[in-house]
Amino acid sequence: MKTMPNDLLIARLQSHLALDESERNGLAGLPCQMRSMPGRNLALAGKLSENHVHMIIEGYACRYRDLADGRRQILSLLMPGDVIDLRQFVLGGMQPAVATLSVATLAAIPNASLFRLLEDHPRITTALWSTTLVEESISREWLVSIGKRSAIERMAHLLCETFLRLAAVGRTEGARFPLPLTQSELADALGLSTVHVNRTLQELRKSGQIAFQAGTVEIFDFNALAAQAMFSPDYLHLREMPLIGAVPA
Amino acid sequence: MKTMPNDLLIARLQSHLALDESERNGLAGLPCQMRSMPGRNLALAGKLSENHVHMIIEGYACRYRDLADGRRQILSLLMPGDVIDLRQFVLGGMQPAVATLSVATLAAIPNASLFRLLEDHPRITTALWSTTLVEESISREWLVSIGKRSAIERMAHLLCETFLRLAAVGRTEGARFPLPLTQSELADALGLSTVHVNRTLQELRKSGQIAFQAGTVEIFDFNALAAQAMFSPDYLHLREMPLIGAVPA
DNA sequence: CGCGGATTTGACACCTCTCAATGATGGTGG
DNA sequence: CCACCATCATTGAGAGGTGTCAAATCCGCG
The missing domain is CATH 1.10.10.10 (Winged helix-like DNA-binding domain superfamily/Winged helix DNA-binding domain)
Structure with a gap:
């Protein structure tokens, strides 16, 4: 009954954009290494493999920001199917801190394999990007929520x-x-x-x-x-x- | 004393990333057409030229979201030097509504010219992207503000x-x-x-x-x-x- | 000059916060 | 197996920040 990590990724991408069989097969063939985060409230800084992209398989995590006086704001919730560090993969640069909110298991996909796959399948590139756009969209909706x-x-x-x-x-x-x-x-x-x-x-x-x-x-x-x-x-x-x-x- | 539109773009990009002279010259050579928005509270939907990227030269605009019951949340402030529709230029897709908050003047740069420039100057691509990353970063900071x-x-x-x-x-x-x-x-x-x-x-x-x-x-x-x-x-x-x-x- | 929008002011309600104490719950070690 | 402890959930009381409603003033503009 447990979906394999690749299936989860496929399901997530297909939730936004339909993929054809060769694209699904390509994704299914992606090597990925499981990584389990044993506890809640674990900062992931430094715990993620270099040159890999990480997806959440089980459990919850969040992006957050701490203020000087101890207040904390959770900026987004990361849940199964969400890719944590896709943006760095492509653009590099700054991202807010990430921490687990439960025991969690992650899948790590080597950048190189992903690059290779994207060369053959431009629509997968689109699909991956759309997940980051959706994340931004959710973030804006949170702004509306908290504001209004x-x-x-x-x-x-x-x-x-x-x-x-x-x-x-x-x-x-x-x-x-x-x-x-x-x-x-x-x-x-x-x-x-x-x-x-x-x-x-x-x-x-x-x-x-x-x-x-x-x-x-x-x-x-x-x-x-x-x-x-x-x-x-x-x-x-x-x-x-x-x-x-x-x-x- | 008025900076020309291209100088404004250069200044904005250099505020995040230093550019060399050839890059600056390339940007300075970009054709751009001025467009003046006569009033405040003007929705820009449909008012922007297709196949162009728009930058604010003078005045203010905002991205916003309206709720069913009339409440409105302003999601971000756009001010001189900000590019409005860079994301669509590259990724297409959805973006929240934009409206002016004052009389404003915009510069419209043809997509084609920009593409050509970016081919020759990969660091300009980086610089442009970094403006969108900064916009996201600001958006997250707003979430912190409103939340905490x-x-x-x-x-x-x-x-x-x-x-x-x-x-x-x-x-x-x-x-x-x-x-x-x-x-x-x-x-x-x-x-x-x-x-x-x-x-x-x-x-x-x-x-x-x-x-x-x-x-x-x-x-x-x-x-x-x-x-x-x-x-x-x-x-x-x-x-x-x-x-x-x-x-x- | 008069109008309409923007700012300012007042009074009041109420949503949400803070502080504090009390109960649950689950894990741990004796 | 149970006592203990930390963490979390719940409850109460009260304060205070912020919202709402309404009116008054100010101001730019036609």
Whole structure:
């Protein structure tokens, strides 16, 4: 039942852009070495292999920024199928710090192999780039969330977003998905205080919109939640919407 | 005293990466057509020439996102030297809406000419790319601001940032620079209400940190303002810091 | 001169934060 | 197997920052 790392990459790329069989085969042939990060809250700086590109296979990570006085802002959530260091691969340069948010396993793909593949398959280049564009797009949506949405809207929005991102790579089960984040980590992502995250979650639970326990979220009525959050999925640039709601028991 | 459009582009690129003379000459030879946007709050969608890349010469614009219920979030400020549609030029794809925030003049450079130039000068490609990376970096910093900084810190931070960005392209005069934004536009950028922007500005004025009238800001003590905002300029990736404070009368 | 948008001011509500204490939970060592 | 400890979740009380509503003033512009 476990997808192999290459399949995950294929699924992720295809969620944005359809690939043909030769392209899929090329991706499937990519050598990749598994790498397991044993714990949560591990900074990845220096822990990634030089000359490799890394994708998250299992677990969560984040990009973040620390302020001088200890406040932290999580800039983006990285989840299975996300490539961490694609931008450096092509452009080099600066990127914010990355840390795990759970035990996680990464796949490391040698730059050289990837380069070779991209020479033969320009559309894979496009597909890879589109993942970075989607990441930017998500980042802008977070700006909207934090700037303009209320606490409960922000939380609802994040849950909708995460659900669809995971669904796109087959990591949801019906309306449930893993979200092993601490309330304080959610707070740092949403620009809220820990206490308020707690109250916000309670409100969503009490109103019957979600369940959230033991690192697993269940969304009872996605459309209602999306409406409350003013969530519209365009910015995720998914080729097709996962089937929502109509999940037979 | 007015810099020509090509000089502005050169200045902007050199603010991040030094160029040699042949590269500067190449840029100086780029044909570009001036385009003036007569008013504020003009959506640029459809108003830009196809197959051209546009740079702001004078005035301000912004990327923004509107929510269903009328709330608006300004995602980034575009100012002289900023290229609006560089990403589409290379990657195509989706970008948020752009609107002017003042009367503005743009320069339109034909894609073809730019392509030709880049073939001869790979470092110009790098320099251009780095402007998009800086834009992303600024965007992340905004996320930190809105997520973690107080109203007064946010405002101070935006003023510091804007000052340095303008200084990098020679658009400041001493400690003064143009900022012809409405308080309500500042509010949309900072994730605050108009009224609170007003009070925040008053506080900064009363504490003697800035003057702000008739669309012009003056920063009396940049370092103090930066300290209050927890502003550290690294994220702007400027090659050299403009001289601050020590501006002889 | 009068109009419309922008700024300013006031009063008030309320969302969210902070501080603090109390319960859960899970892992660890005795 | 249980006591213990750290971390996380939850709850309460209160303060304070920020938003909303509304009105007044200012200002540029036609």
